[in-house]
Amino acid sequence: xxxxxxxxxxxxxxASAVIAGGSPRVSGLPAPVQRRSDPAIKELCVIALDxxxxxxxxxxxxxxxxxxxQRIATRDDRVTAISDGETFGFGVRVLxxxxxxxxxxxxxxxxxxxxxxxxxxxQAGANGAGVTDGVVLAPVDAxxxxxxxxxxxxxxxxxxxEDKVDLLLTANTEALRVRGAxxxxxxxxxxxxxxxxxxxEGTITEQTIYRSAPSMQVxxxxxxxxxxxxxxxxxxxxxxLGYEHVLDADFPGRAxxxxxxxxxxxxxxxxxxxxxxxxxxxxxxxxxxxxxxxxPTELDRALGYEAxxxxxxxxxxxxxxxxxxxxxxxxxxxxxxxxxxxxxATVGWDDEGxxxxxxxxxxxxxxxxxxxxxxxxxxxxEYTGVTRSHGCSYAxxxxxxxxxRMPNVSLLPGDENRSIDDLIAATERGIVIKGRGSYSIxxxxxxxxxxxxxxxxxxxGKVVGRLRDVAYQGQTIPxxxxxxxxxxxxxxxxxxxxxxxxxxxSQSNAVSHGCPPARFRNVTVINTAR
Amino acid sequence: xxxxxxxxEARDLCRKILATSSADAAEVRxxxxxxxxxxxxxxxxxxxxxxxxxxxxxxAIFGSRRGSVVFNDLSEAGIEAxxxxxxxxxxxxxxxxxxxxxxxxxxxxxxxxxFERTDELSAAERAAAVEAITGPARQAxxxxxxxxxxxxxxxxxxxxxxxxxxxxSTLVSLTTTVRTADGRGSGWAGTTHNDWGRITSPAELAEQxxxxxxxxxxxxxxxxxxxxxxxxxxxxxNLVQLLSTALxxxxxxxxxxxxSKQGGGNRIGEQVVDERLSLVSDPQDPDLLTSPFTxxxxxxxxxxxxxxxVLTNLSYSRFWGSKQGVPAVxxxxxxxxxxxxGSVDELVQTVRQGLLLTRFWYIRPxxxxxxxxxxxxxxxxxLIEDGRVTRAVKNLRFNESPMNMLNKLxxxxxxxxxxxxxxGGVGRAVSAPPLVVRSFNFTxxxxxx
Numbered sequence: 001x002x003x004x005x006x007x008x009x010x011x012x013x014x015a016s017a018v019i020a021g022g023s024p025r026v027s028g029l030p031a032p033v034q035r036r037s038d039p040a041i042k043e044l045c046v047i048a049l050d051x052x053x054x055x056x057x058x059x060x061x062x063x064x065x066x067x068x069x070q071r072i073a074t075r076d077d078r079v080t081a082i083s084d085g086e087t088f089g090f091g092v093r094v095l096x097x098x099x100x101x102x103x104x105x106x107x108x109x110x111x112x113x114x115x116x117x118x119x120x121x122x123q124a125g126a127n128g129a130g131v132t133d134g135v136v137l138a139p140v141d142a143x144x145x146x147x148x149x150x151x152x153x154x155x156x157x158x159x160x161x162e163d164k165v166d167l168l169l170t171a172n173t174e175a176l177r178v179r180g181a182x183x184x185x186x187x188x189x190x191x192x193x194x195x196x197x198x199x200x201e202g203t204i205t206e207q208t209i210y211r212s213a214p215s216m217q218v219x220x221x222x223x224x225x226x227x228x229x230x231x232x233x234x235x236x237x238x239x240x241l242g243y244e245h246v247l248d249a250d251f252p253g254r255a256x257x258x259x260x261x262x263x264x265x266x267x268x269x270x271x272x273x274x275x276x277x278x279x280x281x282x283x284x285x286x287x288x289x290x291x292x293x294x295x296p297t298e299l300d301r302a303l304g305y306e307a308x309x310x311x312x313x314x315x316x317x318x319x320x321x322x323x324x325x326x327x328x329x330x331x332x333x334x335x336x337x338x339x340x341x342x343x344x345a346t347v348g349w350d351d352e353g354x355x356x357x358x359x360x361x362x363x364x365x366x367x368x369x370x371x372x373x374x375x376x377x378x379x380x381x382e383y384t385g386v387t388r389s390h391g392c393s394y395a396x397x398x399x400x401x402x403x404x405r406m407p408n409v410s411l412l413p414g415d416e417n418r419s420i421d422d423l424i425a426a427t428e429r430g431i432v433i434k435g436r437g438s439y440s441i442x443x444x445x446x447x448x449x450x451x452x453x454x455x456x457x458x459x460x461g462k463v464v465g466r467l468r469d470v471a472y473q474g475q476t477i478p479x480x481x482x483x484x485x486x487x488x489x490x491x492x493x494x495x496x497x498x499x500x501x502x503x504x505x506s507q508s509n510a511v512s513h514g515c516p517p518a519r520f521r522n523v524t525v526i527n528t529a530r
Numbered sequence: 531x532x533x534x535x536x537x538x539e540a541r542d543l544c545r546k547i548l549a550t551s552s553a554d555a556a557e558v559r560x561x562x563x564x565x566x567x568x569x570x571x572x573x574x575x576x577x578x579x580x581x582x583x584x585x586x587x588x589x590a591i592f593g594s595r596r597g598s599v600v601f602n603d604l605s606e607a608g609i610e611a612x613x614x615x616x617x618x619x620x621x622x623x624x625x626x627x628x629x630x631x632x633x634x635x636x637x638x639x640x641x642x643x644x645f646e647r648t649d650e651l652s653a654a655e656r657a658a659a660v661e662a663i664t665g666p667a668r669q670a671x672x673x674x675x676x677x678x679x680x681x682x683x684x685x686x687x688x689x690x691x692x693x694x695x696x697x698x699s700t701l702v703s704l705t706t707t708v709r710t711a712d713g714r715g716s717g718w719a720g721t722t723h724n725d726w727g728r729i730t731s732p733a734e735l736a737e738q739x740x741x742x743x744x745x746x747x748x749x750x751x752x753x754x755x756x757x758x759x760x761x762x763x764x765x766x767x768n769l770v771q772l773l774s775t776a777l778x779x780x781x782x783x784x785x786x787x788x789x790s791k792q793g794g795g796n797r798i799g800e801q802v803v804d805e806r807l808s809l810v811s812d813p814q815d816p817d818l819l820t821s822p823f824t825x826x827x828x829x830x831x832x833x834x835x836x837x838x839x840v841l842t843n844l845s846y847s848r849f850w851g852s853k854q855g856v857p858a859v860x861x862x863x864x865x866x867x868x869x870x871x872g873s874v875d876e877l878v879q880t881v882r883q884g885l886l887l888t889r890f891w892y893i894r895p896x897x898x899x900x901x902x903x904x905x906x907x908x909x910x911x912x913l914i915e916d917g918r919v920t921r922a923v924k925n926l927r928f929n930e931s932p933m934n935m936l937n938k939l940x941x942x943x944x945x946x947x948x949x950x951x952x953x954g955g956v957g958r959a960v961s962a963p964p965l966v967v968r969s970f971n972f973t974x975x976x977x978x979x
Binding site: 069078079081082083084085086087088089091099100101102103104106119122123126127128129131132133160161162165169182183219221222224225226227228230303304305306307308309311312314316399400401403438439440441442443444445446449451469471473475501504506526528529 | 565567568569571572574575576577578579580581582583584585587596597598599600601602603612615616619620622623624626627628652653654656657661664673675676677679705706707709713716718784785786790791792793794891892893894895896897898899900902904905906908925927929952953954955973974975976977978979
């Protein structure tokens with residue numbers, strides 16, 4: 001049976017309903033333990049909110065976060081780091097006299113939360129001097145005593161460290177067996193964030209969020225030291241999953257292939273600059289989506305709030321863009337969501353208690369909506385008809401204030417069930433690009449230059465060899481309008497990035513992007529070595 | 531801001547944590563940190579925050595096996611749990627043939643990077659500094675956005691071989707981007723130092739950014755290609771700081787660095803950039819004032835990476851130094867590209883035909899063999915004709931190597947501390963001069979303002 005795009009959208013949204021299920025458990029490995037409620041923390045949250053209100057806050061929220069992390073890193077046959085982290089703290093955000101205040105501390109006690117809440121109100125008073133356009137929050141329902149957990153099968157913190165070390169060193173050995181592979185480094189990073197959120201809207205949520213990020217790099221060096229090439233395992237993305245993601249990534253099995261790629265790049269043909277049709281694999285296309293669709297559709301950028309660092313957006317003003325700007329061909333549909341199973345930005349509620357949402361950003365090729373928080377939803381509701389936040393509030397840690405961050409932003413597959421092989425077979429002269437490489441785009445998201453990990457030359461519908469030194473340049477809107485073929489539901493994959501910077505001080509966001517492979521016509525390719 | 535750990539408190543806490551350890555050896559690093567910031571956008575406050583934390587890293591060592599735990603629970607139970615966990619992790623680790631024994635007591639240079647007036651800056655004072663920028667912008671019909679960040683930190687390192695190091699410092703940065711109301715012009719200005727008393731005044735920053743915003747309206751596209759460019763100190767800092775990770779001996783000796791020598795070895799002793807240039811790290815330089823020790827307590831003193839164009843040093847880890855038979859050289863802390871004399875305005879007069887660049891954005895490595903990076907100009911890109919800035923030009927994408935750039939030097943001005951990070955907050959201490967460079971390579975232009 002052919003799965004249509006409409007069915008796919010439904011299934012993707014439905015994934016949010018099965019979040020507790022996750023992928024099948026791997027037998028013999030530790031299952032996740034459901035977190036128990038901590039009444040003491042919830043009580044302190046209520047005390048903080050009361051203190052903020054008593055001090056004059058019109059609105060307040062508190063996030064109490066326990067962050068557990070683990071990193072294991074190796075180089076060749078050595079372990080270079082085994083490090084655990086466990087930090088704890090809370091941040092109180094208040095709205096008083098139309099301005100925000102935020103103070104964070106690790107002293108979680110009755111006295112501690114009361115003092116911090118009062119200081120946040122004091123700070124809002126100082127911040128509000130000269131504020132003429134006060135903050136107005138969009139409505140939100142109350143979610144008292146609600147819980148959510150990432151859909152993991154195997155708790156990464158319950159897997160013995162020896163097993164992790166053994167897996168990485170075995171993979172390294174396999175890579176170094178390949179003739180010409182000189183150096184290898186590999187690592188695993190795991191995160192468990194236990195977050196309790198409470199707000200004066202009557203919400204108290206408890207969420208446990210997991211992330212797993214395995215990675216590997218193999219370097220080949222020419223015998224005369226005249227050249228070196230590195231292949232990174234970038235098609236293995238960080239995910240909002242457990243240790244099953246590491247096992248599925250099969251580093252020992254794939255390491256020799258990555259090593260062979262590194263060696264092959266030493267003798268690959270250096271690309272001739274010019275125009276090519278590009279076939280972009282999901283392991284690469286996800287970051288092109290991130291940069292040229294994800295970032296420009298952030299509403300705070302479009303309105304100038306991030307002008308001093310992350311930049312503004314060509315998608316401005318919203319009144320002229322919404323429902324009018326043709327982003328790409330009619331079969332181009334882009335969804336924002338915080339619901340896809342295993343995706344990095346997937347949660348139960350955002351960092352201001354808004355439930356996970358799924359909504360169209362580009363519909364039938366036309367831009368229709370931005371990413372929003374509660375403060376922002378009202379800024380464009382007269383153009384979108386949407387009066388509530390899309391749930392895009394996020395802070396990287398307890399000591400940073402939450403603000404608008406990118407959700408999962410995904411290019412939906414086409415109705416025809418095409419694979420990447422079908423795209424290659426239909427291409428006379430082109431390049432297949434896999435994996436993420438060097439990425440750079442201007443501060444308004446017009447002009448970009450993107451590279452990859454693996455470049456395959458296509459002639460007459462077939463892959464005929466390897467290329468190197470490839471990067472492509474383009475302008476966002478002409479580029480997306482040059483997309484003429486897209487893979488079907490069977491070719492859709494999730495990939496993501498765990499270190500997306502925005503805000504001052506810069507905060508790191510983790511976000512996934514799903515997409516099928518897609519073909520783009522007559523794109524400018526440069527040779528990066530000349 | 532909340533009190534930092536004093537030297538006596540940090541020493542006591544280090545002793546307590548090390549005494550809890552039952553490993554063969556142990557090491558502890560404490561960072562006590564307070565931070566406050568104010569952001570503004572559309573000519574008014576947008577968000578801000580204050581936070582305080584004490585973050586401890588404890589490492590247990592059995593033979594050559596090592597495990598570490600980062601934690602912030604300073605209770606007896608918290609310390610006990612973290613120390614035990616570090617020991618457990620160390621036992622999981624295999625023996626490490628590159629293990630180096632811990633250092634004993636060391637001597638550190640005094641730096642004096644802590645300033646009360648930075649530490650004591652209040653939310654109301656931050657708001658006043660912001661108003662000194664947003665007020666004039668509002669009056670001129672322009673739109674100011676920006677960020678003021680202050681940080682105070684005390685860092686201590688100790689180990690069971692009686693090493694103890696302590697340093698405290700402050701940092702402050704203030705940056706602003708002013709745009710025209712129609713979005714056709716944008717100008718940036720920024721300042722940073724350890725000492726709030728030594729930064730450029732908010733009013734002066736506002737003036738600089740407003741002037742650039744107004745002047746950059748109506749930018750014309752110029753053909754991509756090789757141009758003579760005058761890089762302001764911030765733009766030079768954006769690129770020069772990229773060298774810090776490349777200045778590493780091991781990757782060079784292993785054949786995977788710009789500084790690898792064909793046939794083997796590294797390029798120390800070779801002329802690598804113009805002979806007028808020297809690159810230095812010095813914790814005591816009044817323009818840098820960085821930590822006098824590394825995370826494991828190695829002393830940091832003045833290091834010349836490039837002297838009169840010749841590569842004089844690469845960083846050597848303690849292991850790699852011992853293997854190669856040379857002393858360890860810790861990696862760069864702050865970086866200063868020593869300049870000559872002269873301001874940006876004076877250098878403009880030396881350029882017959884060229885481009886004036888304010889800063890760069892989204893700089894990413896393209897080819898590690900050649901150190902070629904790509905990125906774009908931003909917030910003030912102008913044409914210089916016959917020694918005068920004549921008009922705004924559209925932003926351009928470059929594909930260029932900082933090392934190649936430093937070899938095409940035409941003129942050099944006086945160095946100053948710059949906000950070198952793209953994110954515009956406090957970061958690595960970088961001091962850079964304005965430079966006039968020939969044949970800087972641009973590959974595309976952008977409509978971005």
